[in-house]
Amino acid sequence: MTLLRREKSFIKTLSAILGLLIFLFPFPSFSYEVLDHHDGEKFFNPGGDELKGFWQVLKWKMTSKRVEWPEHVPNKNYPLPDLLPNQKINLTFINHSTFLLKLKGLTILTDPIFSDRASPLSFAGPKRVRGAGIPLELLPPIDVVVISHNHYDHLDEESIKLLDGKFHPLFLVPLGDEELLKKWGVQNVKAMDWWNEERIKDVKFIFTPALHWSARGLTDKNKCLWGSFMIDDGKSKIYFAGDTGFGKHFSEIRKRLGPPDLALLPIGAYKPQWFMHYYHLNPEEAVLAHVELRASQSIAMHFGTFQMSDEGIEEPVLDLKRGLEKFGLGEKDFFIPDQGESFSLSQ
Numbered sequence: 001m002t003l004l005r006r007e008k009s010f011i012k013t014l015s016a017i018l019g020l021l022i023f024l025f026p027f028p029s030f031s032y033e034v035l036d037h038h039d040g041e042k043f044f045n046p047g048g049d050e051l052k053g054f055w056q057v058l059k060w061k062m063t064s065k066r067v068e069w070p071e072h073v074p075n076k077n078y079p080l081p082d083l084l085p086n087q088k089i090n091l092t093f094i095n096h097s098t099f100l101l102k103l104k105g106l107t108i109l110t111d112p113i114f115s116d117r118a119s120p121l122s123f124a125g126p127k128r129v130r131g132a133g134i135p136l137e138l139l140p141p142i143d144v145v146v147i148s149h150n151h152y153d154h155l156d157e158e159s160i161k162l163l164d165g166k167f168h169p170l171f172l173v174p175l176g177d178e179e180l181l182k183k184w185g186v187q188n189v190k191a192m193d194w195w196n197e198e199r200i201k202d203v204k205f206i207f208t209p210a211l212h213w214s215a216r217g218l219t220d221k222n223k224c225l226w227g228s229f230m231i232d233d234g235k236s237k238i239y240f241a242g243d244t245g246f247g248k249h250f251s252e253i254r255k256r257l258g259p260p261d262l263a264l265l266p267i268g269a270y271k272p273q274w275f276m277h278y279y280h281l282n283p284e285e286a287v288l289a290h291v292e293l294r295a296s297q298s299i300a301m302h303f304g305t306f307q308m309s310d311e312g313i314e315e316p317v318l319d320l321k322r323g324l325e326k327f328g329l330g331e332k333d334f335f336i337p338d339q340g341e342s343f344s345l346s347q
């Protein structure tokens with residue numbers, strides 16, 4: 001009994017040390033040429049950065065007025081999406097920033113996370129409070145996976161490996177993250193810089209800017225790029241914003257690529273504002289992004305699955321409703337989906 005307890009505590013300590021080592025040294029080293037968003041060593045946001053350091057993280061943790069989330073929230077039962085060939089774009093909100101998208105015969109996943117925690121450690125870090133709207137085992141064959149950046153709630157190692165083993169899809173990732181995926185054994189990966197375009201069948205995937213940052217450990221801050229995607233099948237354009245603060249990039253994307261028919265916009269992880277504001281939209285800014293993009297319609301994401309910040313689980317939804325009212329908009333303009341809920345866009 002004592003031996004078993006000792007073994008367990010040894011294994012726990014060993015996993016903590018391994019976790020810490022992965023956290024400290026997660027990447028092989030690589031470098032890129034100097035660009036308007038890369039200084040030769042690191043990527044940066046062209047308008048300037050407000051990266052928070054250790055002391056600000058400590059201040060947040062010491063002064064945090066975190067609203068506790070429930071341990072578990074049950075999902076409603078929704079039918080699996082219609083994936084038969086038709087003239088529609090079908091879309092299902094799975095959880096957090098994960099959408100299943102079917103257009104022009106391609107099945108696409110955005111920032112897939114199916115793990116229990118958004119963390120490098122299996123026993124610590126943000127834990128999911130609800131199941132995935134579609135479990136990974138019930139997914140249809142996936143052709144393309146788009147990754148917006150390498151934070152743990154957007155680039156989940158376990159999900160990537162399972163998807164690669166099951167479907168061998170093409171992974172479209174920001175510059176730098178290809179090294180990590182290759183280290184995990186993924187071969188079918190394409191790294192993209194901002195404004196790069198990848199055409200798969202008749203669908204264009206354009207990697208577009210976002211106001212954010214990257215890191216998986218303490219030593220790799222901004223070594224990899226971050227961004228968003230415009231997915232264009234020739235008839236309709238779907239914009240996936242990834243993780244972002246509010247910035248000029250929304251109007252720039254609209255000017256260069258045209259307004260999207262549908263924008264998938266994050267509304268959660270915005271409190272406390274002094275800490276979160278620069279790199280995460282608050283719900284009112286998500287409405288502003290919808291307006292700047294001139295999106296025909298938007299759907300909310302990045303809320304209700306993992307507690308990444310201090311706001312309560314219901315706050316993003318309530319604040320989004322207030323934000324929409326302020327701009328004279330409503331649910332038909334910016335919809336708040338349930339996990340597992342599907343939508344169709346006629347083309």
Ligand SMILES: [Fe+2]
Nearest residue numbers: 149151212243
């Ligand atoms: Fe992020």
